Amino acid sequence: MTEKLRMYLDQIGPALERALPAPAPGDPAGQVAEAMRYSLLCGGKRVRAVLALAFCELCGGSPARALPFACAVEMVHTYSLIHDDMPCMDDDDLRRGRPANHKVYGEAMALLAGDGLLTLAFETALSFPDPAGAAQGARALAQLAGYRGMVGGQCIDLDSEGGEPALELLQAMDQGKTVALIAAACRMGCIAAGAGDRELEAAGRYAQGVGMAFQLRDDVLDVQGSAEKLGKNTGMDAARDKRNYVSLLGVEEAQRLVHAYTEEALKALADFPGDSGFLRGFALSLAGRES
Amino acid sequence: MTEKLRMYLDQIGPALERALPAPAPGDPAGQVAEAMRYSLLCGGKRVRAVLALAFCELCGGSPARALPFACAVEMVHTYSLIHDDMPCMDDDDLRRGRPANHKVYGEAMALLAGDGLLTLAFETALSFPDPAGAAQGARALAQLAGYRGMVGGQCIDLDSEGGEPALELLQAMDQGKTVALIAAACRMGCIAAGAGDRELEAAGRYAQGVGMAFQLRDDVLDVQGSAEKLGKNTGMDAARDKRNYVSLLGVEEAQRLVHAYTEEALKALADFPGDSGFLRGFALSLAGRES
Numbered sequence: 001m002t003e004k005l006r007m008y009l010d011q012i013g014p015a016l017e018r019a020l021p022a023p024a025p026g027d028p029a030g031q032v033a034e035a036m037r038y039s040l041l042c043g044g045k046r047v048r049a050v051l052a053l054a055f056c057e058l059c060g061g062s063p064a065r066a067l068p069f070a071c072a073v074e075m076v077h078t079y080s081l082i083h084d085d086m087p088c089m090d091d092d093d094l095r096r097g098r099p100a101n102h103k104v105y106g107e108a109m110a111l112l113a114g115d116g117l118l119t120l121a122f123e124t125a126l127s128f129p130d131p132a133g134a135a136q137g138a139r140a141l142a143q144l145a146g147y148r149g150m151v152g153g154q155c156i157d158l159d160s161e162g163g164e165p166a167l168e169l170l171q172a173m174d175q176g177k178t179v180a181l182i183a184a185a186c187r188m189g190c191i192a193a194g195a196g197d198r199e200l201e202a203a204g205r206y207a208q209g210v211g212m213a214f215q216l217r218d219d220v221l222d223v224q225g226s227a228e229k230l231g232k233n234t235g236m237d238a239a240r241d242k243r244n245y246v247s248l249l250g251v252e253e254a255q256r257l258v259h260a261y262t263e264e265a266l267k268a269l270a271d272f273p274g275d276s277g278f279l280r281g282f283a284l285s286l287a288g289r290e291s
Numbered sequence: 292m293t294e295k296l297r298m299y300l301d302q303i304g305p306a307l308e309r310a311l312p313a314p315a316p317g318d319p320a321g322q323v324a325e326a327m328r329y330s331l332l333c334g335g336k337r338v339r340a341v342l343a344l345a346f347c348e349l350c351g352g353s354p355a356r357a358l359p360f361a362c363a364v365e366m367v368h369t370y371s372l373i374h375d376d377m378p379c380m381d382d383d384d385l386r387r388g389r390p391a392n393h394k395v396y397g398e399a400m401a402l403l404a405g406d407g408l409l410t411l412a413f414e415t416a417l418s419f420p421d422p423a424g425a426a427q428g429a430r431a432l433a434q435l436a437g438y439r440g441m442v443g444g445q446c447i448d449l450d451s452e453g454g455e456p457a458l459e460l461l462q463a464m465d466q467g468k469t470v471a472l473i474a475a476a477c478r479m480g481c482i483a484a485g486a487g488d489r490e491l492e493a494a495g496r497y498a499q500g501v502g503m504a505f506q507l508r509d510d511v512l513d514v515q516g517s518a519e520k521l522g523k524n525t526g527m528d529a530a531r532d533k534r535n536y537v538s539l540l541g542v543e544e545a546q547r548l549v550h551a552y553t554e555e556a557l558k559a560l561a562d563f564p565g566d567s568g569f570l571r572g573f574a575l576s577l578a579g580r581e582s
Binding site: 029031032033079080083086088089106107108111112114116118122123126127131132134135136138141142145146147151152158159172176 | 322324370371374377402409427432433436438442443447460467
């Protein structure tokens, strides 16, 4: 882990903890806060939060300025995992190496914990000190996380289960399920620094490359990776008869695309005058990750 | 129905339709948009949206100015009903006289439709033209709809099922489940008009009175009302062994409290210099409603 990544992570953990403090003893609604904390504060790679801080710094802002946005995008990511794992969706019982939220708190509380995290994401994004920036950042998040973005990708995923989606449909699905939220993170980082349209557009291209590479790598790891390293079950797509890039293209072609998309991401960084060394290395490390 | 209520409703319906247009044919994520539209556009009393418009007008704004906020609060209300009706929650199959969302689209799609509506609520609120007002309004919505507000009330509701909540706990539950979102509507209306803290505080007191009266009346109707008029099953609380005001206090005392809380709401209106005739009549009509 680079020193800069460590510095970013050292800011993100405490900021999440501050945004969702432990409930007071005897709080009658304390259990939903506990369930939200269980999934939000259990670690994870914090890829999206790191991207928000790094793009803020790349655009000349202090990384800490992007913390409200970084926390918000992690909350959206976490809620989507909680709802995804529920029995009516993917019915997964293992997440980040621990029992899924609904296995610990029950389905009803997991549903509420997801709803609570999604709502808290906007409250947190809107705590950004400049109101115009707060509105711009939160609106980008809403657009990219909603039914034309992340939720739309999950809808395509549901419809395709057991079916035979063409490569085009698979790409539309991953555009929503994976790229959209990574794009929100990168763009919100730029917005935190007060960057303009040119930077937002380039950040979107970086997110596109990194996001697609990330998803392709996920599919490769679902076949080749170990459950121990991943903290979740592997072979799940095959078990559910779900098509993914590996089943459509083969492992070698999928891994070749990981590198091609990563190259696109690196190209986008050239449009920023600042030092993009960290984001370059970050994209390369995601392309080669084992978990 | 008063002429003003008709005028408000005539603006709210088309604004909701514009905020969530029918998906294009062949849209791979079209089904979640359809599921969202099924529950959002099926009517309902639009109590919260009407309150937003009326408070905007009371504070000197054009009612239409509050439409983004009015639509947002209806979307939050609708998502909460969809998730509430799911089998892991209240397991209701009838809502507003039609099959519940999950009975039509399946549980997974209903879960996504709720998530999509909650996210779209913030996107819509943040389309309010003035960025500072947009941020203030959306933040109020997030605070009141989240785990310290509406979601918190639902958590208390879950924990109390089959149990014996004291009156205090019941009030905390309804504070979250009912008052919080009505307060969001009233406060967002004031914010749309650019009103100050004094108006926001008085709007909060009106919401407190109307919200508690609304919930108490709901409990009375759950015992006395007809499923046909209500468009949902009655006697559900008793069937689930859930305590409510009627089971704790009796019908007469509950109905007396409906009137007492309504009086509190009317008092709050005296703090506004504008013409509060509509909001006065609206509170009185909610107190006496049969459905």
